[in-house]
Amino acid sequence: MPYILQQLLSNSANKFSEKAAVWARGRSINYRELEECSNRLAHLLGERGIRKGDRVGLYFPKCVESVVSMFAVMKAGAVYVPLDPQAPPDRIAYIISNCGIRALITKREKLGLLDESTVASLAFCVLVDGTNESSNGTRVLPWTVLSEFTPLHPPRVSLTETDLAYILYTSGSTGRPKGVMLSHQNALTFVEWCAATFNITSEDRFSNHAPLHFDLSVFDIYNAVEAGATVFMITEDLAVFPTALASFIENQRLSVWYSVPSALTLLLLHGNLKAENIPCLRTVLFAGEVFPMKYLRQLAELLPNVELYNLYGPTETNVCTYYKVERSRLAGMDKLPIGIACENTEVFAVDERDEIVTTPGKTGELYVRGPAVTYGYWADPDKTAKMVVANRFQAHFEEKLYRTGDLVSLAEDGNYYFLGRRDSMIKSRGYRIELGEIESALLSHPAVREAVAIPVPDEIVGNRIRAVVAAHEQHSIKAAELQQYCATRIPSYMIPELIEFRETLPKTSTGKIDRVGLAQTNSRPGQAGPVTGSPQVSLSQLL
Amino acid sequence: MVTAREATPTVKDQIHEFILQNLASVKGVASFSDQESLMENGVIDSLGIFRLVSFLEEAFGVRIGDEEITADNLSSVETIERLVLSKKKS
Numbered sequence: 161m162p163y164i165l166q167q168l169l170s171n172s173a174n175k176f177s178e179k180a181a182v183w184a185r186g187r188s189i190n191y192r193e194l195e196e197c198s199n200r201l202a203h204l205l206g207e208r209g210i211r212k213g214d215r216v217g218l219y220f221p222k223c224v225e226s227v228v229s230m231f232a233v234m235k236a237g238a239v240y241v242p243l244d245p246q247a248p249p250d251r252i253a254y255i256i257s258n259c260g261i262r263a264l265i266t267k268r269e270k271l272g273l274l275d276e277s278t279v280a281s282l283a284f285c286v287l288v289d290g291t292n293e294s295s296n297g298t299r300v301l302p303w304t305v306l307s308e309f310t311p312l313h314p315p316r317v318s319l320t321e322t323d324l325a326y327i328l329y330t331s332g333s334t335g336r337p338k339g340v341m342l343s344h345q346n347a348l349t350f351v352e353w354c355a356a357t358f359n360i361t362s363e364d365r366f367s368n369h370a371p372l373h374f375d376l377s378v379f380d381i382y383n384a385v386e387a388g389a390t391v392f393m394i395t396e397d398l399a400v401f402p403t404a405l406a407s408f409i410e411n412q413r414l415s416v417w418y419s420v421p422s423a424l425t426l427l428l429l430h431g432n433l434k435a436e437n438i439p440c441l442r443t444v445l446f447a448g449e450v451f452p453m454k455y456l457r458q459l460a461e462l463l464p465n466v467e468l469y470n471l472y473g474p475t476e477t478n479v480c481t482y483y484k485v486e487r488s489r490l491a492g493m494d495k496l497p498i499g500i501a502c503e504n505t506e507v508f509a510v511d512e513r514d515e516i517v518t519t520p521g522k523t524g525e526l527y528v529r530g531p532a533v534t535y536g537y538w539a540d541p542d543k544t545a546k547m548v549v550a551n552r553f554q555a556h557f558e559e560k561l562y563r564t565g566d567l568v569s570l571a572e573d574g575n576y577y578f579l580g581r582r583d584s585m586i587k588s589r590g591y592r593i594e595l596g597e598i599e600s601a602l603l604s605h606p607a608v609r610e611a612v613a614i615p616v617p618d619e620i621v622g623n624r625i626r627a628v629v630a631a632h633e634q635h636s637i638k639a640a641e642l643q644q645y646c647a648t649r650i651p652s653y654m655i656p657e658l659i660e661f662r663e664t665l666p667k668t669s670t671g672k673i674d675r676v677g678l679a680q681t682n683s684r685p686g687q688a689g690p691v692t693g694s695p696q697v698s699l700s701q702l703l
Numbered sequence: 704m705v706t707a708r709e710a711t712p713t714v715k716d717q718i719h720e721f722i723l724q725n726l727a728s729v730k731g732v733a734s735f736s737d738q739e740s741l742m743e744n745g746v747i748d749s750l751g752i753f754r755l756v757s758f759l760e761e762a763f764g765v766r767i768g769d770e771e772i773t774a775d776n777l778s779s780v781e782t783i784e785r786l787v788l789s790k791k792k793s
Contacts, residue, residue, distance in 0.1 A: 221743075246745040396742045400749050401777075403770050426749055430769045634757065663757060664750045 163321040164344040166234050166314065168351070168386045169195055176362060176388035182227045182381075183412075184393035189224050191388065194231065196311030201232030201286070203309035204301070205263065208284050212237035212317055215259050215327065218372065219243040219252065220267040222393045225288045225303070226372055227381055229265045230326070234344075237317030239324040241339070242372040244669050245270060251337065253278040255329050259339055259538055271300070321345035327538055328373055330475050339538035340475045342375075349532045350478040351382045353502040357482070358416070358443055358469075362388035365412060365440070369394045369419040374670045375478050376418050376447060399423070402431035406438075413440040418471075420671040421451035428459050435463050447471035447479065449672050450578065450596070452603045453494060460487050472498035472578065476534040476547065476562050480505050481576060495600070497575035498568065505530040507576065509568050516553060523569040525582050528562045567594070586615040586623045593625070593654050601649040602627055602656075607637040610665045613656060614679045627656035628678055630664050714763070715784045721758050722780065726751045737780035752777065759783070765790040 162168050172181075173195035181194045189197070210216060216233045218226060218240055226242075233240040241259055243252050255261070256278055264271070264285045271285060279285075283299075290302025321344045329337040354360070366384040368391050370376035384391035392412050398405050406427055409417070417424075424446060427433055444459075444466050451470065460468060468485035483499030501507045509517040509524030517524045529551065536544030551559040567579040580596035595613040602611035610630040615623040631637055639659035646655045666674040712720070715737060727735060727746045741747040747755060755777065756767050765787060776786040 396745070396748075397740075397774055397778075400742050400747060400752050401773050402749070404773055423749065430753070430772065432769055663754045667748070667750060 162348065162386075164234065164319050164323070165325055165347055165351075165382060166198075166231055168382060169198070169231055172385055172388040179362065179388055180390045181385065182224045182391055182393065184223045184226075185395055187224055188390075189228070194228060194385075197228045197306065198231035198235055199311050199314050200306040200309040201228060201265075202235035202314050204286070204306060205232060205236040205238065206315045207309070208263070208301070210236050210238050210263060210283075212319070213324065214238045214263075215241050215261045217241045217243050217256060217259075217261040217264045217266070219245065219264055219270050220288055221245045222368070222372060222395050223288070224393075225265075226393070227391075229288075230372075230381070233265075234319075234325055235314035235317070237315070237319055237323070239327055241327045241329070242377075243329075244371060244373050247669060249273040249275070255337060255339070256281065258336075259327060259329075319344070321348065324535075328375055328475050338540055338543060341535045341538055342478075343535065345531050346478065346534060347378055347382065349504050349530070350378060350502075351386055353479075353504060354379055354383045355386055356503065358383075358445075360384075360387040360389060360416070364389040364415045366391040367394055367409070367414050367417045367419070368392065369399065369417070369423055370671075371669065374448075375475050376420075378478060379418055379445070402426050402429075406431035406433050409433075409441060410437045414438075415440045416443045416445075417441060418445040418447070420448040421446045421455070422449065422667075422671055424459055425452070425455045428455055428462065433462060435465065438463075439465075441466055443467045443469070445469045445471050447473070448670065450599075451496060453490075453496065454604070454606075456485070456496065457490050460485060460490055470496050470498065473528075473532075474562075474564055474566075476564075477505070477528045477532045480507055480528045480532060483575060494604075495577055497571065498578045499575050502532070505532045509570060509576070510563075517570050520570055520572040523567055523579060526564045526566045526568045526576065528564060529559065533560055533562045586625075593623075595625075598625060598627065598646075598650060598654050598656060601646050601654075602629060602642065604649065605637070605642060605645050607631050607633070608642070610673065612665060612673050612675055612678060614675065616658070624658070625654065625656040626658040626660065628660045628662060628665060630662055634661070634663060714787055715780060717762060718759075718783050718787070719780050721762070722746060722755065725754060725758070735780075737784075739780075740778050741780075742774065742778060747777075755783075759787055763787050763791060 162171065173191045177192040178190050180188045181191045182189055205216065216238050218229050230240050241261055243255060253274060262283050264282055266285055266287060267289045268287055284301060285299065286301045286303065288303050292302055292304050323344060324341055325344045325347050326342055327339040328342065329339050360383055364387060366380050366389060368377055368380035380391050392414060398408050470483045470485065471479045473480035479502060481498045481501055483497045506529040507526055509526055511517050511522060511524040534548065536548045548560050548562055551561045565582045567582050568576040569579055570576055580594040586593050586595065598613035599611050602608050608629055609632045612628050614626045614628065616626045618624045642659055643655050666677055668674045719737060735744055735746060752772060756772060759765060760767055775782065777783055
């Protein structure tokens, strides 16, 4: 049984040595090459001073060398830190410093973006696009130097499953990113559940749509490798153009797809997808945000033979619950559940009285228990102590729980439903309001493509509600119309007073709506709906 | 003295300006050449592409179908200009 991620590769390299492992930008490498090249790089890293537990940053746009590097760092006993190649250099510099990154595997252009002191803090860099001619002494090493190291076996390191495999930086509510520490055991808990649940074989052809700093990519890469399958990395040239992406799925005969819902929605609306063109696609997984029901229904209808799964879980646990879409039930649902716990994971909801929810209909904050749970945040014991807590519901042995900050409700059939963030529950006029509920109402209007509800603190009523909406076609609907529509769906105290229209809603680097950014910008003058001076006036307009 | 030529922005200028103001600044990109790939430098992402298409349709009175939203047509300011001009002709 593999206990560290690189064993997935060595197992497959034995069984499937000539089979294509990774494809990106028109190039591919097979399992033997992946195994040998990562062995060489692992030796290089070790020889240049990388020791067990050291952090090595990966800072370059996705390519086959990305996967080589991930395995190489782990084979050296170290921890890889995927850095978003599109992030501002200052943010990268912060992470390098915060994480104590010792070496960087990067490309010339990216290295050039970093300031001198950041570069000086590194012991060395390996340039994926470096050649012998461009070698810059002993601190900047070209990829070509790998030929000097043995491909036959990895360095000897004594790793156990409890050692860290990678650190993923996620946005912090306080404004600075935080590094989620993930062990081999954390990753394999997820990989093993996926392998058992999705019937993956070596004949499968995986997409990798998500960036490598987003944990969806853990499935794409490690489940492909685990099965001896092939993973096709989707790079920015494809991701931006829905018709090109749809053609890619067709031409590469992809069988498994995993992405955020908005990528699927774009494919649905603009990709000219046709089921008969993509007969190989058998399984589609989505995670990371709520999939608006109307688009999910369209997708389910467009691709009748594809299995659809909603996966849920924060970076701190990877996927912890899942729900398999039943088409016969879709028409009657206005919300998709996040489902039930994955194998080898336990979830439960804790209510305001600090008791575990067992009665259907009750709500609470979702907690996660088991080997999927992170140790915490790199170099941030305070934040870790807040979120990764001792299991107070069990007194026999020490055990940690992760509190997700997500509010859920338990249904009769045992499925959990996501209600919203614990901290996106707001009060307005004394009423408890889930912003997610307002958003569902807005999204259910056929003219609306995207919507987000943002609380605007107010000294009289607690919070007012501002909605930012992207319609399918600009100017197709006015604020007043949308408010009247909402009045048929949600209580009047939940209806957004201010509705601002934009062509599209800004996203974070992982593809989710950037709520924090939107909340920080003021609504643009002239674009708000009826702006009222006092709540009474607004209420009477709506009654 | 401002000449008539200086006063009227070219198609290329308008395209460049729109992208700079609406897509690039939000990504922290301060400048880019007309030949540069806007996907590679991260200026245009899968949602920005539709903002761009809307702008082109409105500003130049052309219609761009989903099947025309491709890298060949929209990867740089130059290719975008070429697309717009070819549509204005027909």
